[in-house]
Amino acid sequence: AQSVTQLDSHVSVSEGTPVLLRCNYSSSYSPSLFWYVQHPNKGLQLLLKYTSAATLVKGINGFEAEFKKSETSFHLTKPSAHMSDAAEYFCVVSENNQGGKLIFGQGTELSVKP
Amino acid sequence: DAGVIQSPRHEVTEMGQEVTLRCKPISGHNSLFWYRQTMMRGLELLIYFNNNVPIDDSGMPEDRFSAKMPNASFSTLKIQPSEPRDSAVYFCASSPIQGMNTEAFFGQGTRLTVV
Numbered sequence: 001a002q003s004v005t006q007l008d009s010h011v012s013v014s015e016g017t018p019v020l021l022r023c024n025y026s027s028s029y030s031p032s033l034f035w036y037v038q039h040p041n042k043g044l045q046l047l048l049k050y051t052s053a054a055t056l057v058k059g060i061n062g063f064e065a066e067f068k069k070s071e072t073s074f075h076l077t078k079p080s081a082h083m084s085d086a087a088e089y090f091c092v093v094s095e096n097n098q099g100g101k102l103i104f105g106q107g108t109e110l111s112v113k114p
Numbered sequence: 115d116a117g118v119i120q121s122p123r124h125e126v127t128e129m130g131q132e133v134t135l136r137c138k139p140i141s142g143h144n145s146l147f148w149y150r151q152t153m154m155r156g157l158e159l160l161i162y163f164n165n166n167v168p169i170d171d172s173g174m175p176e177d178r179f180s181a182k183m184p185n186a187s188f189s190t191l192k193i194q195p196s197e198p199r200d201s202a203v204y205f206c207a208s209s210p211i212q213g214m215n216t217e218a219f220f221g222q223g224t225r226l227t228v229v
Contacts, residue, residue, distance in 0.1 A: 034217055043205065044220040090157065101170060102147065102207075102218055104157040 002027045004093045006105035014113045019063075019078040021108045023091030026072065033074045034092040034102070035065055044090065050074060061085070086112045118221035120206050126227045132194040135224045138187055139208030147218055148181055148191050149205040157205075163189065196228045 007022040025031060035047040048059025055067045065076045074091060091105040119138040127133050139146050147162040161171040166183045174181070178197070183189040193200055203225050207218035 036220075043222045044207075046217045046219075049217050101159070101162055103159065104149075106156045 002031065002093050002103055004091050004103060004105040006089075006091050006108050008108050009106065010109045010111070012111040012113065013081045015083055016080050019076070019081045019085065019110065021076040021089050021091075021110065023074045023076065023105060024072050025074060025091070025093045027093055032094040033065075033067060034094070035059065035063070035074075035076050036090045036092060036104075038088045038090065038107075040087070047076070047089075081110075081112045083112050083114065086110055118206055118208050118219055120204075120221035120224050122224060123222060124225045124227075126229065127196055129197055129228055130195045131228075132192065133196045133200075133226060133228075135191040135204050135206075135226070137189045137191070137206030137221060139189070139206070140219055141187065143208035143210050143219070144186075145209040145218070146183060146189050147205075147207040147209070148189070149207065151203045151205060151223070152201075160191070193226075196226075198228045201226055201228050 003026045005024045011021060013019055030052060033050040036044040037047050038044050047063050048057045048065055050057045050067045058064045063076060063078045065074055067074050088107045088109050090107050092102050094102050118140055121136045125133060145164050148160040149157050150160055151157045158173055160173045161181045162169055163183045166186055179193055181191045203223045205220050205223045207220045209218040210216050
């Protein structure tokens with residue numbers, strides 16, 4: 001069975017400092033992994049995705065994530081936080097034999113202080 | 115394309131009433147998902163369809179919930195009778211199947227309040 005664990009329910013950073021949101025996954029097959037962002041009272045937007053190509057994936061708004069199979073991790077990073085990055089972030093796993101079924105982590109709320 | 119379209123955006127109903135949520139997926143997408151989001155349980159997959167056929171409904175909480183996809187461009191999620199604990203934001207998402215390595219595209223959600 002596939003699952004995803006986001007290690008922090010809440011992360012707080014100062015504007016201009018690095019962001020690290022942690023995610024570990026469990027999958028029986030070769031997974032696809034995604035990060036989505038949800039701003040308050042909004043829908044979910046794709047930040048980036050890993051689909052067995054390059055292990056370092058670049059997304060929108062300066063975010064990137066690295067797939068590490070040995071650690072079963074897919075942590076999301078950004079070198080310098082901006083106030084507009086404050087939102088809820090979801091790590092998502094999809095097993096490639098499940099027809100696109102997506103399993104979401106519990107989410108990490110990112111706060112950015114001025 | 116206008117993206118995934120959900121209606122209504124907000125719904126307030128009394129306990130015991132029937133509620134129907136609607137979704138129009140992105141044209142050409144073969145998979146459709148219904149999710150529920152609450153503070154307590156986060157995002158839960160309720161049911162998903164491939165080519166209009168329900169594949170996995172194990173997330174549907176109980177018999178009061180039902181979902182249909184009569185054609186490739188429309189799906190409904192019905193709750194009958196509704197209860198206060200059904201209050202949540204319900205998201206519909208669609209995805210193209212090819213390669214199965216593709217993301218899902220989400221609608222704006224329907225905020226349901228059952229009083």
